[in-house]
Amino acid sequence: xxxxxxxxxxxxxxxxxxxxxxxxxxxxxxxxxxxxxxxxxxxxxxxxxxxxxxxxxxxxxxxxxxxxxxxxxxxxxxxxxxxxxxxxxxxxxxxxxxxxxxxxxxxxxxxxxxxxxxxxxxxxxxxxxxxxxxxxxxxxxxxxxxxxxxxxxxxxxxxxxxxxxxxxxxxxxxxxxxxxxxxxxxxxxxxxxxxxxxxxxxxxxxxxxxxxxxxxxxxxxxxxxxxxxxxxxxxxxxxxxxxxxxxxxxxxxxxxxxxxxxxxxxxxxxxxxxxxxxxxxxxxxxxxxxxxxxxxxxxxxxxxxxxxxxxxxxxxxxxxxxxxxxxxxxxxxxxxxxxxxxxxxxxxxxxxxxxxxxxxxxxxxxxxxxxxxxxxxxxxxxxxxxxxxxxxxxxxxxxxxxxxxxxxxxxxxxxxxxxxxxxxxxxxxxxxxxxxxxxxxxxxxxxxxxxxxxxxxxxxxxxxxxxxxxxxxxxxxxxxxxxxxxxxxxxxxxxxxxxxxxxxxxxxxxxxxxxxxxxxxxxxxxxxxxxxxxxxxxxxxxxxxxx
Amino acid sequence: xxxxxxxxxxxxxxxxxxxxxxxxxxxxxxxxxxxxxxxxxxxxxxxxxxxxxxxxxxxxxxxxxxxxxxxxxxxxxxxxxxxxxxxxxxxxxxxxxxxx
Numbered sequence: 001x002x003x004x005x006x007x008x009x010x011x012x013x014x015x016x017x018x019x020x021x022x023x024x025x026x027x028x029x030x031x032x033x034x035x036x037x038x039x040x041x042x043x044x045x046x047x048x049x050x051x052x053x054x055x056x057x058x059x060x061x062x063x064x065x066x067x068x069x070x071x072x073x074x075x076x077x078x079x080x081x082x083x084x085x086x087x088x089x090x091x092x093x094x095x096x097x098x099x100x101x102x103x104x105x106x107x108x109x110x111x112x113x114x115x116x117x118x119x120x121x122x123x124x125x126x127x128x129x130x131x132x133x134x135x136x137x138x139x140x141x142x143x144x145x146x147x148x149x150x151x152x153x154x155x156x157x158x159x160x161x162x163x164x165x166x167x168x169x170x171x172x173x174x175x176x177x178x179x180x181x182x183x184x185x186x187x188x189x190x191x192x193x194x195x196x197x198x199x200x201x202x203x204x205x206x207x208x209x210x211x212x213x214x215x216x217x218x219x220x221x222x223x224x225x226x227x228x229x230x231x232x233x234x235x236x237x238x239x240x241x242x243x244x245x246x247x248x249x250x251x252x253x254x255x256x257x258x259x260x261x262x263x264x265x266x267x268x269x270x271x272x273x274x275x276x277x278x279x280x281x282x283x284x285x286x287x288x289x290x291x292x293x294x295x296x297x298x299x300x301x302x303x304x305x306x307x308x309x310x311x312x313x314x315x316x317x318x319x320x321x322x323x324x325x326x327x328x329x330x331x332x333x334x335x336x337x338x339x340x341x342x343x344x345x346x347x348x349x350x351x352x353x354x355x356x357x358x359x360x361x362x363x364x365x366x367x368x369x370x371x372x373x374x375x376x377x378x379x380x381x382x383x384x385x386x387x388x389x390x391x392x393x394x395x396x397x398x399x400x401x402x403x404x405x406x407x408x409x410x411x412x413x414x415x416x417x418x419x420x421x422x423x424x425x426x427x428x429x430x431x432x433x434x435x436x437x438x439x440x441x442x443x444x445x446x447x448x449x450x451x452x453x454x455x456x457x458x459x460x461x462x463x464x465x466x467x468x469x470x471x472x473x474x475x476x477x478x479x480x481x482x483x484x485x486x487x488x489x490x491x492x493x494x495x496x497x498x499x500x501x502x503x504x505x506x507x508x509x510x511x512x513x514x515x516x517x518x519x520x521x522x523x524x525x526x527x528x529x530x531x532x533x534x535x536x537x538x539x540x541x542x543x544x545x546x547x
Numbered sequence: 548x549x550x551x552x553x554x555x556x557x558x559x560x561x562x563x564x565x566x567x568x569x570x571x572x573x574x575x576x577x578x579x580x581x582x583x584x585x586x587x588x589x590x591x592x593x594x595x596x597x598x599x600x601x602x603x604x605x606x607x608x609x610x611x612x613x614x615x616x617x618x619x620x621x622x623x624x625x626x627x628x629x630x631x632x633x634x635x636x637x638x639x640x641x642x643x644x645x646x647x
Contacts, residue, residue: 025596029589036585062637065578121565197578204582208624212617220607317607339607343596343614347589 026168026346033205033350037186037357040197044190051389054191055123055369056282061193063288065200067295070279071303072199074296075206076156076359080307080352082418084335085328087311090249090473091236092546094311098304099239100262103297103539105270107532110293112511113271114280116440118289120508122281125274125432126374132439132509134447135378137454141432142374144458145274146367148428150400152275153363154407155420157183159329160356161408163349166333176408179353183361184401187368188394192282195358195365199279202354203299209351210306213332216339217313230316239546252474260477264484265422268429272436275366287526294531301538310335360404368396419471426480427465431457434487438495443510445491446498453491457483579632587625593618 048054061069086094122128126145130138157179164175186194221227228237235248245253252260270276270293283289314331317338336348372393381388411420435454438445461483468475507513524530597615605613 025592028592032585032588036581040581123565197581200578201582201585204586204624204628208586208621212613212620216607216609216613219609337605339605339609339613341603341605341608341613343593344617345605347593 023342023346025343026349029346029350030168030353033354034182036201037182037198038189040201041186041189041194044193044197047193048189048191048390051372051386051393053193054390054393055365055372056278057191057193057196059282060284061196061282061288063283063291063295065196066279066283066288066292068203068299069196069199069282070276070292071296071299072203072358073195073275073279073362074300074359075203075303075355076152076159076362079303079359080206080210080355081159081162081329081332082421083303083307084311084314084332085330086418086473087308088315088328088331089311091231091233091312092239092308093249095239095304095308095542095546096257096261098300098307099539099543100257101266102270102300103535104262105266106293106297106300107536108267109271109277110290110297111528111532113436113440114290114293115286116509116511117277117281118283118286123373124370125272125277126370128509129435129439129450130374130378132506133435133445133450137435137447137451138374139379140451140454142370144428145370146375148424149275149363149367149370150403151407151410151424152421153360153367153400153404154409155411156356156360156363157404158408158411160353160360162330163333163352163356166330166337166349176405179357179360180401180405183357183364184398187361187364187401188397191393192278192365192369195361196279196282198354198361199358202351202358205351205354207299207306209336209348210310212344213336213339213348214306214309214313217309217317217335220339221313221316227312227316231312236312237546239543241547252477256474256477256481260481263481264430264433265425265477265480268431268433268480268484269425272432273429274370275362278366278369290528291526291531294528294535297531297535301535301542304542307332314338364397364400364404367400368393371396371400419473419476422473422476423465423471426476426483427458427461430480430484431461431487434484435491438488438491439510441511442495443503443506443513444495444500446495446500448498449491449493449495452494453487453489456490457487460486579628579635583625583629583632586621586628590618590621590623590625594622 052059083094083097086097117125117128120128120131122131126138126142129141157176160179161172161175164170164178165172168175170178186198190197218224218227221230228234231237238248240254276293280289280292283292310332314335318334333349333352336345336352340348372389376392376396377389431454434457435450438453439450461479464479464482503513593614595618597612597618601612601614
């Protein structure tokens, strides 16, 4: 918050850093991308025969597609612009959001939770809550999740508009409307498949756009040692060394990083956020579903470098003036404009655009699925034809995009995109993770225990935020941790005094009551534990290197 | 909590909430071709821009033709993705199944 005051006067100085070069080439590059995106939607439209094709891709996709889409859905505005902004503001500590704050949870969801989700054949995360707990829990979670997705979709749209503005010099409003129209077009046509295919496409584009940025930047500043010299703040280059006290850029001790971020926030996100889980549910079989998060974990490690370094490079070439509210969000596009000539720059910015569009499309597809299966079908119209639900899903897409336009403007009022997203995650996902943990591993947990626990945890998170209005990263970590504990305590207490469900209703939903239906996988390098051990070992090595 | 009291096998429990095993719809549209095509188009464009209309150097110019060289990297990447898609065992299996 303290940085907010300086921002207004610096804004005028930093604004002309990026010159808008509007050439036929930029329009050509963006135009080709739009044609592809809408073309894929149009081709997929002919395959959308049932509502399950539209919402779950008919459980028919190979694991490399669902794996890259799993990451693609995650690599939205937050991961590229937000993490770059964070790196420019906090240094290498930002990598905690990629490594300890992602990899252990991705391994956990693959090994222990995907088997439940996939084998129970639910449509959605709220659908699982319906089976494990009760209708009330599902209803409560669906409403919250729908709101959450619309808010996140707004952030992605806002980020997309920022790029348009930089690239073509359009007004924020015109950019928001154009991006809304494109996403609306392809999600309405091809549903989840369209969204997943574009996430995979986006993954390749953003990688080809960020790799040269990091390479050129590091050559220019003289490698890691040159970067150290030019930034001349040793704290910016240690991930853990200064976390014994709160005297570090994050202003947080290691305890909150490990438990608040590494355990609660991260597990809450990767294990229960339907946005990513939905990708694994679209896989062709259980083995492919289990492999989905593990395949995503490898590029996630790489993005710890690809998203963090542009932020540091921007800080090195532009100096501390980049560390202000409005400028930090633009750290990555600035670095691109600095190193890339016309042509390459158009491509780089299109890659960013692709990332935000697929992030937003992911939010919208998760929203339309939850709306149709978990709100419309059970509460409004139970016995309609399949075609009817397919159309409801399409209408939900339109409404979702319209609502996102409104929330895009909300994103303007926070310190950085990153802070905003962490506030939301702490409130919506941390309590849910508590509910899932107990539900999956303690069979005594009752329907009403789950419901009251979830309401109490979410209520705590919301109240604590509204009282303090503190959007600092450390505050979010602490809030998430407490909300999670509140959920656990209340769920256990209420469960002990209410009637548990009979075992036969819990089969397939609770650890210990489920036959170990391991996905059959013959090839050794595709076995889940091989992938899991490898990715964890690399994570540890990276943390030691950047200690 | 009314209709689901009389459940026998767990599979029947709230069956209407579950997805069928597979929809049976074929989704094997080769995404690889789309990715390769897009990357090749961008790569070739950048190579041509690099050769024919050298851009004004950017502020952090490193002294080589970025458009040409990175365009070339993209052309190569596009070809690799195209090759992998063509050689994919999944694609071969499907073509055999179709009897071609």
